[in-house]
Amino acid sequence: MATCFSNAPCLFPTNGATPAAYAAALQYFAAAQCILTHDLLPEASVKNRDSFDFIVVGAGSAGSVVANRLSENKNYNVLLIEAGGDAPLESDIPGFEVSLFGTEYDWCYRTVNDGKTSQAIINGTVGWNKGKMFGGSSSINAMYYVRGNDQDYQTWYDQGNEEWSVDDVNRCFRKAENLQDGERLSDPEISEFYGHDGPLNVNKFNSTFSTYLAKVMEAWEEIGFRNVPDLNMENVNTSGYLLSTASGGVRQSTSRAYLMTAEKRSNLKILKHSLVTKVLINKKTKRAEGVVVEKNNHKYRFYSKREVIVSAGSIAAPQLLMLSGIGPAEHLREKGITPIVDSPNVGQNLQDHVVAPVFIYGDEPNEATLPNTYLDYMNYLVTRGGALAHSDIGTDASAFYSTVEGANYPDSQTILVMYPKNTPGLKEGFSRTFRYNGTVMDSIVELNKNYGIFFFGFNLLHPHSKGHIALKTKNPHDAPLIYANYLSDERDVETVVKALKMSSKIVNTEYFKSINAFLGRMDIPACNELELDSDEYWRCVSTNLASTLWHPVRTCQMGSDISNSVVDSRLRVHGVKDLRVVDASVIPSTTSGNTNAPTIMIGERGSELILEDNE
Numbered sequence: 377m378a379t380c381f382s383n384a385p386c387l388f389p390t391n392g393a394t395p396a397a398y399a400a401a402l403q404y405f406a407a408a409q410c411i412l413t414h415d416l417l418p419e420a421s422v423k424n425r426d427s428f429d430f431i432v433v434g435a436g437s438a439g440s441v442v443a444n445r446l447s448e449n450k451n452y453n454v455l456l457i458e459a460g461g462d463a464p465l466e467s468d469i470p471g472f473e474v475s476l477f478g479t480e481y482d483w484c485y486r487t488v489n490d491g492k493t494s495q496a497i498i499n500g501t502v503g504w505n506k507g508k509m510f511g512g513s514s515s516i517n518a519m520y521y522v523r524g525n526d527q528d529y530q531t532w533y534d535q536g537n538e539e540w541s542v543d544d545v546n547r548c549f550r551k552a553e554n555l556q557d558g559e560r561l562s563d564p565e566i567s568e569f570y571g572h573d574g575p576l577n578v579n580k581f582n583s584t585f586s587t588y589l590a591k592v593m594e595a596w597e598e599i600g601f602r603n604v605p606d607l608n609m610e611n612v613n614t615s616g617y618l619l620s621t622a623s624g625g626v627r628q629s630t631s632r633a634y635l636m637t638a639e640k641r642s643n644l645k646i647l648k649h650s651l652v653t654k655v656l657i658n659k660k661t662k663r664a665e666g667v668v669v670e671k672n673n674h675k676y677r678f679y680s681k682r683e684v685i686v687s688a689g690s691i692a693a694p695q696l697l698m699l700s701g702i703g704p705a706e707h708l709r710e711k712g713i714t715p716i717v718d719s720p721n722v723g724q725n726l727q728d729h730v731v732a733p734v735f736i737y738g739d740e741p742n743e744a745t746l747p748n749t750y751l752d753y754m755n756y757l758v759t760r761g762g763a764l765a766h767s768d769i770g771t772d773a774s775a776f777y778s779t780v781e782g783a784n785y786p787d788s789q790t791i792l793v794m795y796p797k798n799t800p801g802l803k804e805g806f807s808r809t810f811r812y813n814g815t816v817m818d819s820i821v822e823l824n825k826n827y828g829i830f831f832f833g834f835n836l837l838h839p840h841s842k843g844h845i846a847l848k849t850k851n852p853h854d855a856p857l858i859y860a861n862y863l864s865d866e867r868d869v870e871t872v873v874k875a876l877k878m879s880s881k882i883v884n885t886e887y888f889k890s891i892n893a894f895l896g897r898m899d900i901p902a903c904n905e906l907e908l909d910s911d912e913y914w915r916c917v918s919t920n921l922a923s924t925l926w927h928p929v930r931t932c933q934m935g936s937d938i939s940n941s942v943v944d945s946r947l948r949v950h951g952v953k954d955l956r957v958v959d960a961s962v963i964p965s966t967t968s969g970n971t972n973a974p975t976i977m978i979g980e981r982g983s984e985l986i987l988e989d990n991e
């Protein structure tokens with residue numbers, strides 16, 4: 377006997393046509409996941425001790441761009457080495473990104489518990505997920521496409537990084553982009569702002585929360601965050617919908633954009649599941665000559681005729697440099713590594729966008745039901761729309777603002793996440809994403825039984841606090857130690873408190889009043905006695921729930937010399953010949969927003985610099 381979602385038996389008479397139709401539909405949907413499959417990248421056949429013009433380490437947001445752009449020149453042989461393999465199907469489907477967390481596609485880094493911050497996070501250790509697959513973190517991220525503010529890049533330039541003028545940076549953003557969003561394309565000013573011929577499709581999510589989001593937009597407008605059609609063009613005291621690296625309901629990782637379009641080039645060789653354990657540096661000439669690679673329990677050496685380019689990301693890039701003898705000499709000796717270049721800034725200056733929460737509860741969004749969830753899954757198969765077509769970390773509604781009155785540069789961003797009443801799996805999903813501990817989660821789940829959740833994830837754009845990355849051991853399989861040092865600078869705490877209070881004002885707007893909204897208290901023993909919405913309360917909440925937006929940068933930052941940086945402004949490693957770093961780690965100061973677009977831009981600009989220097 378058939379059963380319905382309520383588990384009540386279906387007792388109606390039927391001539392068989394209805395069950396047959398649904399059985400056929402079920403069969404269709406069971407098989408339909410095959411419609412979603414994507415191409416796998418071909419693996420190269422290479423021999424131990426082979427030589428290449430360029431060797432690129434890491435096929436992430438930046439490395440995929442570099443491998444593509446260098447191999448556009450048929451005269452260059454390029455070897456791209458990636459520790460992970462092809463991205464799985466779940467990476468393509470925007471709403472399944474969190475299902476990749478904690479799997480073989482994630483490096484699963486954790487910060488060191490400092491005993492002070494993030495104490496209401498599981499084990500006091502923040503989860504720094506990172507993509508271990510083609511596309512790197514662009515295959516696991518929330519897909520928000522945010523360029524930042526021109527002032528960010530003016531600062532880079534003013535620091536002496538002459539190759540990074542605002543004009544050059546914006547040219548490289550456009551070089552990457554292929555704007556797909558119909559609304560933006562129909563506005564000549566916005567359309568002109570973006571690129572149209574690049575490999576990377578940028579578009580809007582196909583969001584299902586649009587009715588609620590429109591109301592939140594009105595509420596933001598009411599508290600002074602003006603609604604604008606494009607947040608990349610205007611991002612101070614503004615709100616709107618973010619662009620995404622998803623198009624047609626499918627994630628646009630850099631693997632899809634830059635590698636799948638170049639895979640047929642005979643001069644681009646790709647190695648999967650291959651861990652680079654060392655860059656080979658000639659002790660006398662200080663030249664990078666190649667790399668050591670572990671694959672299937674075998675060791676290989678590959679040599680570079682021109683350059684080695686490290687694009688392993690902000691955690692693995694400094695780790696690899698240190699394993700290769702480039703780093704703070706004393707630290708290397710402590711770990712049993714002979715220093716080749718004493719480079720004190722390797723792994724230092726670490727900054728991340730710390731996240732703090734504002735939880736507002738109300739009569740909306742309405743209850744999530746299992747049939748609706750399943751309907752959404754089917755909807756995705758047929759139309760690439762529905763809940764699976766947007767990030768499951770958050771909606772695309774965001775606001776940028778400054779806590780300094782009259783400022784024309786943002787210091788704060790907030791991203792809206794919504795959970796309908798009684799969201800199934802809320803505790804598991806949230807613990808997987810932000811790792812709030814059981815006590816905190818139980819208090820959230822309890823309120824969610826009767827109220828919908830508007831979670832405003834606040835992001836401190838330009839922190840003063842700095843952490844660092846150190847080697848745990850000299851074994852390349854041991855994850856390095858991450859000292860995030862969130863909110864260790866009092867100025868950061870003050871900004872966060874001000875910003876959270878500005879953000880929480882939304883509870884008094886017309887829409888939120890109409891749904892009987894209120895600020896929810898989370899069960900954090902250290903904060904439970906404090907008055908809700910007071911400075912002390914927000915100080916306590918942000919410190920105890922300090923988490924990440926997964927934007928670590930600066931660990932190999934660019935700058936003028938070895939005393940203040942790791943690479944020069946052409947991204948060449950100070951003190952070593954023919955070795956560059958091209959990834960998020962070279963960012964010299966934080967950008968005003970999410971870091972994927974800036975990293976892809978770095979891949980574009982870095983490739984230009986490499987090609988110029990090898991003419």
Ligand SMILES: Cc1cc2nc3c(=O)[nH]c(=O)nc-3n(C[C@H](O)[C@H](O)[C@H](O)COP(=O)(O)OP(=O)(O)OC[C@H]3O[C@@H](n4cnc5c(N)ncnc54)[C@H](O)[C@@H]3O)c2cc1C
Nearest residue numbers: 434436437438459512513517518519520652689960970972
């Ligand atoms: C969960 C999550 C959500 C995010 N959400 C957003 C967002 O919505 N919008 C946004 O703009 N940014 C977001 N980010 C940040 C953004 O994705 C990163 O800043 C960006 O991808 C960093 O690019 P990268 O090239 O420096 O490093 P990655 O993209 O991480 O690439 C590094 C690559 O190197 C490989 N590798 C590492 N070590 C080795 C080795 N020794 N040998 C061989 N290969 C190696 C890795 O496997 C990986 O493929 C998010 C990140 C995460 C993790």
